[in-house]
C-alpha cells in the first residue's frame with residue numbers, strides 16, 4: 001500500500017483517457033477515486049452503496 005506502481009500509474013492514465021473518449025466507467029480496470037486497481041477497492045462502501053455514501057459520507061470511515 002502506498003508504494004508507487006508504474007503499471008498501475010500507466011493503467012490509471014490509460015483508463016482516464018479512455019473514459020474521456022467515451023468508455024463506460026464500469027469498463028475501467030482501475031479506480032480513479034481510490035487510485036488503485038478496481039479489484040483492490042470494489043468492496044469499499046463507496047462502491048457497494050454509492051448513493052448512501054454521497055448522502056452521508058460521515059457514516060463511512062473509508
Ligand SMILES: [Zn+2]
Nearest residue numbers: 031033034041
Ligand atoms: Zn475505488
